[in-house]
Amino acid sequence: MTPLAITLLLTGLLLIAALAGxxxxLWRRVWGRERQLADQQAQQHAALAADLRVLAGSLLQEQVPLIEGAIRIKVLxxxxxxxxxxxxxxQVFQLLFEATEQVPTHSAWKALDxxxxxxxxANFSALELQHKAEARRSARWLLDEVLPKNSEAA
Known part of the structure; x- marks a missing residue:
């Protein structure tokens, strides 16, 4: 083998080693970013579970109006x-959401005569009478069987 061929071979091997390194x-950065993203998603999921627990509990204790609680639970x-x-x-949360989604909110509500x-x-009252028991059953089911307990979410 000629010295030029050996030099080219060594240069090629060094280039391959540098590119492999x-x-x-780059792959370690990608894996680290994927881990970071997975951790962030897990934290968001745990925060949503905690928020759902608070809302479902508030709905059961009648600390929040049924319609408002159902809409917030549905979105979460x-x-x-x-x-x-x-x-x-x-489905009761979806049903109540759909039944009230055309109702104006915030300043538009205040602007109504x-x-x-x-x-x-009156529509809210009728919906509440019709769906209160089912909404409470659904909130209880979420708390008891679906959502992780506070210690499990952490």
Whole structure:
């Protein structure tokens, strides 16, 4: 083998080793980022579970209006686990959400005249009478069987 061929071979091997080292460095960064992302998603999932526990408990203790609690639970369930939101035991939250999604909120609610507000409030009362027991059963099911206990979420 000629000295030029040996030099080219050694240069090629050094280049391959350097590129392999750089590739390993990049892969370690990717794996670290994936771990970080998985940790972040787990923390978000645990926070959603904790929020759902608070809302379901508040709904059961009547600390939050039924309609408002059901809407908030539905939105959190969609973010926590979309399949869980479609579970028949949670359909009451979806039903109440759909029944009230056209109702104005915040400043638009305040801008409504009193007769329009009373009409919506009467609808809320009717929905509450019709679905209160089912919503309470669903909230209890979430607390007892679905959502991790506080110590499990941490």
């Amino acid at each position: 750089y590739a390993l460095y 369930l969609d973010n926590y686990d979309s399949n869980l939101g479609q579970d028949p035991r949670c 009193k007769t329009e507000r009373r009409r919506h409030e």
